[in-house]
Structures are given as C-alpha cells and as structure tokens.
C-alpha cells in the first residue's frame with residue numbers, strides 16, 4: 489500500500505531516470521501525483537520511462553540532459569519551470585555506473601576514469617544543486633534527495649573513484665542541508681546497498697550467478713534490493729512525511745553496512761550448507 493498522493497500539484501526532476509533506481513523513483517513520484525521531468529543522457533531509456541508513466545496515467549516529460557554539462561543542467565531546470573511552473577523536488581541520481589569496471593587500482597588505473605567518475609557522480613550532483621537552489625529559495629523551499637551509496641562508507645581494493653565520488657555526495661548533502669535549512673530547503677541522500685536492476689544483473693552474470701550470491705550474502709536480509717525499495721525511501725525524504733529530516737544519509741541497504749567483517753563469510757557458508765540465513 490502506497491501513501492496517498494503526497495506529490496499532487498508538485499513538480500519533480502529525477503536525473504538518471506532512464507533506468508534502474510531513477511526510473512523506479514520517477515514512476516513512484518508520478519504515481520503519487522507529481523509532474524515529473526525525466527532527465528537522462530540516454531534518450532531511448534528516458535523516453536521509455538516517460539511512456540510508462542504516461543500509460544499508467546501519470547504526467548512526465550523528457551529532458552535529454554548530460555549532468556556534467558552546466559548549460560544542459562540549467563536548461564533542465566528552466567524548461568521544467570516553463571512546463572510545470574514550479575520545482576518542488578530534485579532527485580540527483582545519475583551516475584556513470586558503466587565506468588565501475590574500469591575503476592581499478594589507484595596507481596595503475598586510468599586517471600581519465602577518475603575524472604569522468606567524479607564528473608558524473610559528484611559534479612553532476614553539484615550542478616543540479618547549484619541550478620535548482622536559487623529557484624527553491626525564491627519559491628520558499630524545496631527538497632533535494634541525492635543518491636549516494638553504501639560504498640561511501642567503506643574501502644574496497646577497487647572502486648576507489650566511485651566510493652570517493654559518493655563520499656563527496658554525502659559531504660555535499662550535509663553542507664547544503666546546513667547552509668539552506670533556514671530557507672526551508674531540505675537536503676538528504678539515500679545510500680543504497682546492492683540494488684539489482686537489469687543492467688547490473690547482466691554485468692555480474694545473471695541473478696543466479698556466483699557473484700550475485702556473494703553480494704547477497706553481504707546483506708543481513710539475505711537478498712539484494714529492488715529499485716522500488718530505494719524509490720520508496722526517496723519519496724519519503726522528499727515528501728512532507730520527511731518534513732523534519734535534513735542532512736540525513738538514509739541507508740537503504742538491507743544491512744549491508746550494519747555488520748562486522750566475519751558476517752559475510754559465515755552467512756555464505758550457511759547459505760551453501762542449505763541452512764538459510
């Protein structure tokens with residue numbers, strides 16, 4: 489059961505809305521009554537999101553946007569205002585996930601990968617905030633929800649660029665919450681664990697592959713997440729239900745970051761022995 493239409497009469501921008509978490513979040517906002525700008529660099533995927541929302545009776549418009557391009561981000565805000573007359577929520581969600589496989593050793597890895605990862609995952613979020621904040625302040629308030637990651641909180645032997653970009657998103661979220669709270673702009677983030685959308689499943693060898701099994705075992709709930717579960721948390725943070733929440737990094741990670749170092753191995757062994765979680 490979803491709450492009643494918390495976003496009726498409101499306008500929302502979702503970046504990275506052509507697939508995965510962004511698509512689910514755009515659909516969630518639309519189901520709850522929002523008019524949604526579906527922003528992404530992937531035109532075909534974004535068009536599909538818009539079509540799906542329209543078929544379900546919702547309101548959505550397409551905005552081809554490269555979040556690293558300041559002019560494009562400015563246009564995203566301006567054209568949303570022209571279309572919907574207001575912006576209540578910005579969900580900064582786009583990230584260059586496809587670069588994670590190139591995100592290797594800090595020394596031998598390609599510096600260009602670092603620059604691109606930071607540019608999409610962090611600069612893109614910064615640009616979204618810079619362009620939308622004056623509008624939110626002028627209208628008397630708003631809510632920004634950024635997509636960070638559980639990866640912001642721990643180290644790995646690879647994915648250092650991704651983790652650093654998400655840690656920067658965590659920091660920026662708190663700074664904006666602090667600086668703009670007195671103007672009624674709330675800024676929060678979600679930090680998902682492993683969320684399996686079709687693209688990711690393909691990359692890691694399918695839902696029953698050994699890699700996904702290992703990832704599952706790192707979640708105390710014994711499963712990976714679904715994009716819709718992250719969407720529900722984003723909608724809460726953006727809604728009046730989250731009206732007294734700001735500067736929060738909400739972990740939506742099935743306990744991925746809750747446990748100590750031995751949990752995953754023993755959990756995996758139990759699962760392989762058929763003993764369940």
Ligand SMILES: NC(=O)c1ccc[n+]([C@@H]2O[C@H](COP(=O)([O-])OP(=O)(O)OC[C@H]3O[C@@H](n4cnc5c(N)ncnc54)[C@H](O)[C@@H]3O)[C@@H](O)[C@H]2O)c1
Pocket residue numbers: 503504505506507508509510527528529530533553554555556581582583584585586608635636637638639679680681682683684685687688
């Ligand atoms: N899936 C997970 O396990 C997981 C875990 C933690 C955090 N996240 C975060 O969730 C968010 C969504 O990820 P997802 O899993 O849905 O992946 P995804 O690849 O399905 O979605 C990312 C979207 O961002 C878009 N994008 C990439 N570069 C862009 C650019 N320059 N400008 C505009 N759009 C661009 C892509 O086209 C894509 O539609 C990301 O911020 C990701 O880091 C995902």
